[in-house]
Amino acid sequence: MNFQKIIKNSKKILTFFILFSNFLFLVPHPLALAAITPGQVPTAGDLDVTPSPVNSPQDLERVTKNATSGFYVSFFILAVLFILIAAYKYLFAMGDVEKLKSARLMLIYAAIAIAVALMAVSFELIIKNFLALPNAGIPNQ
Numbered sequence: 001m002n003f004q005k006i007i008k009n010s011k012k013i014l015t016f017f018i019l020f021s022n023f024l025f026l027v028p029h030p031l032a033l034a035a036i037t038p039g040q041v042p043t044a045g046d047l048d049v050t051p052s053p054v055n056s057p058q059d060l061e062r063v064t065k066n067a068t069s070g071f072y073v074s075f076f077i078l079a080v081l082f083i084l085i086a087a088y089k090y091l092f093a094m095g096d097v098e099k100l101k102s103a104r105l106m107l108i109y110a111a112i113a114i115a116v117a118l119m120a121v122s123f124e125l126i127i128k129n130f131l132a133l134p135n136a137g138i139p140n141q
Contacts, residue, residue, distance in 0.1 A: 061128060068124040075117035082110035 044051040054060045089103035 064124055064127050068120045071120040072117045075113045075120065079110040079113035079117070082106045082113065086110065 054063055083106075086103040086106035089099050089106065093099035093103065
């Protein structure tokens with residue numbers, strides 16, 4: 001009975017912290033408001049925010065290429081890790097059906113990770129071809 005009260009109270013405390021943290025993000029920061037002059041559009045420097053790395057179509061292409069290559073590498077590393085763990089589980093399953101099912105699922109997850117990595121590369125090409133309009137300034141390679 002005491003354990004149930006602890007869980008009930010912890011849920012209330014967690015709900016309070018979630019609501020309170022959301023309230024903090026909704027209230028404007030006073031220093032940010034002090035930097036804004038009425039009638040003037042604030043710049044990134046006025047609000048102490050880093051400016052956008054995208055200022056031209058070439059910058060958008062560069063940012064997209066960097067992001068997709070990061071996804072590509074991370075999903076292939078994840079796939080290799082899943083394959084190694086699945087191999088370990090297959091080796092030490094010793095006829096246990098549940099361990100064999102778990103290893104088989106890990107191989108499926110590895111195949112999904114490889115598919116997502118390959119889709120990340122194709123996503124980059126789709127965006128590049130979409131932006132490579134005749135007058136967009138991006139050469140189609």
